[in-house]
Amino acid sequence: MTAAGPRVDAPPRAPGAHPLFGHLKPLLLDPLGLLAALPHLGDVVELRFGRTPTYVVCSPEAAQQVLRNPDRAFDKGGTFYENVRSLVGDGMATCPLAEHKRLRRLAQPAFRTDRMSGYARTIHAQVEAATSTWRHGQVLDALPEMRSLATRTTFATMFRRRELGPEIDGLRRAVTDFVEHQTVLRMVAPIVNRLPTARNHRYRASEARLLRFLDGEIAAYRADGTDHGDLMSMFTTSPDGDPLTDAEVRDTVMTVLLGGITTTAVSHAWALHQLSLDAALDAEVAAEARAAAPLDTPDAVDRLPLTRGVVAEVLRHRTAGWIFPRVAVTDTTIGSRRVPAGAQVLLSPYVLHHRPDLFAAPDNFDPRRWDGRDPHRTKGWLPFGAGESKCIGYELAFMDLTLSLADIVRSWRPLPCPTPVRPRPRLHLEPHGLTLRLAERDPR
């Protein structure tokens, strides 16, 4: 699909570009404000920073075209990926499309519906363990706490061969170091990672810790050869004689760990924040959760329609994966806009989720908009992406968010603290400054 067909034009450029630095300043200072202003300029809008032309996709149709990629005109790549690639190597999320299909096929069985029962039990056990130390009146630093819960749950669904014990704390710190490292500056200028700073040094040390742990586990799983009903058993065995190599298992596990933990943690934290702001909603979700117990099976999700609405709305309103890139591998078009080979194309679910023509009053948090509506079939709702690289963990993530939220809220009421909370876009969209006061609900 090139210029031979109907007339195509270059995408409009967003206003306010500096002659030298382009849109770098607004991108660093207020990326969400910059993005929110783009859709009224067109379906595809040019931003400038650095020498590579960069285009932001602003309509659901254009996003579907890029993600479903029928002409193979786009691949993974661009400066936004380089940061992440340094840790997850050529894992499923970052490898070129040529290698992607095989990695995805080999990892897919771990996310089959019949594995979900085991994962639901693990999720319930980890929420119980995490909340057992909470006390009435305690002030919770919500994001680190939810990151800790998500780390425990992800490691427990991944490595069931043995109890991880105290080493989990070191692993949690390593994951936190990685996440803290991901700033928008590093996403647009990955060269910053190569500077000899204390922060880069700490990051490398955490990376080495995670990799040492993984190499030991891969060797142990290979030697053992038993199916422990966990992700690692699936990654280290192959029913069709084409197993993942050690390097591929390592990159895949790193992708799942970092993709799964950080996204789930920020979404949990945002959900608790929203409930803390709305006492009536919180009471309804708590009542629903109590009526739906026990909460350790996948079918409990069906008994939690309002909680599901809260989760769908968090994923819309404060979508964790607020931006992710592709690269045009050939001269092509998106809709009626020309995009040259080598251009970086940015997909932003945040932009789509805040279009008033798709979601009425998009800045309002309104779980009721999902009453009787399936988010997965809703035009423009793309928190997990789409096409062949759609989040492989999306069913697990939705189940985890729904069951854990219900499990927490049936016993604990999150109350707001006076500190201001604002969305902070880093690798994922974080609730900056979020602390909550815990109130224990009366046991019934």
Ligand code: HEM
């Ligand atoms: C709220 C939770 C989550 C959100 C919002 C989320 C979002 C996303 C998005 C937007 C993508 C597509 C990126 C792209 O197309 O470039 C993705 C891919 C991926 N996600 Fe998630 N994710 C979540 C949870 C999880 C969990 C729990 C796991 C695993 C346990 C996981 C594993 C992955 C993997 C392996 C990929 C790469 C898939 C591929 O390229 O084929 N994610 N995720």
